[in-house]
Amino acid sequence: MANESFQEYKKLVNEIANGMEQVKQLRASSSSGNQERVLETMLTSYEEALLILNEISPEGQDQSMMISSSDLPDRVLETMLTSYEEAPFLNEIAPEGQDQSMISSSSDPPDSSVTHSLKKRRLLPMTTMLVRADSGVVPDDGYSWRKYGQKEILGSRYPRDYFRCAHLYHQKCLASKQVQRSDDDPNIFEVKYRGTHTCMRPAPVPPPLE
């Protein structure tokens, strides 16, 4: 069934992938710190958008209940718009050619109901790794962390611990991590890292395996 919505779907995927590629190139050639950060945010959004598209990909048998072809682009566009709002300077770098249509905001419509919510804080993605802890204690990863919370997680047998870099105050190091014992194997811990250390502290030895 190569119906219309499927064609649209493929087109959308291409557009996003294409835009993502552009951002990557842009990132590779610029060096300003702030721009770098913004580009990083945008890249993340693109990736999220593609993930969403994958989740609801029309490949499955039940195509009939596939998105009404309008609420899907809405989700994607909302995600992307958030990023573009954080990157006004990009208006000047308007890429040659096509995909302006995705950036609907350039010639502001007067009563955009979207403009009110421009204060979204976008958090960095977490990278997860599994760590063996035969002694029941999580091996040191070389950084000094300070624990700031612990939570019971619904459906998990063990609580989740919250840490952030111990140098948050002396330096602006925003790195943080979460640790949670695995449900199935008590000797395995799931360690999630967010952000990278700006403090150049001791041996940054990222733990093994994943």
Add this chain to the structure above:
DNA sequence: CAAATTTGACCTAA
């Protein structure tokens, strides 16, 4: 004593 942890309260997105 300072510094790190514990733990219930607080905050907020879904």
Add this chain to the structure above:
DNA sequence: TTAGGTCAAATTTG
């Protein structure tokens, strides 16, 4: 409202 993330006062640790 709930679940998950964070704050911060009390407590423990070194």
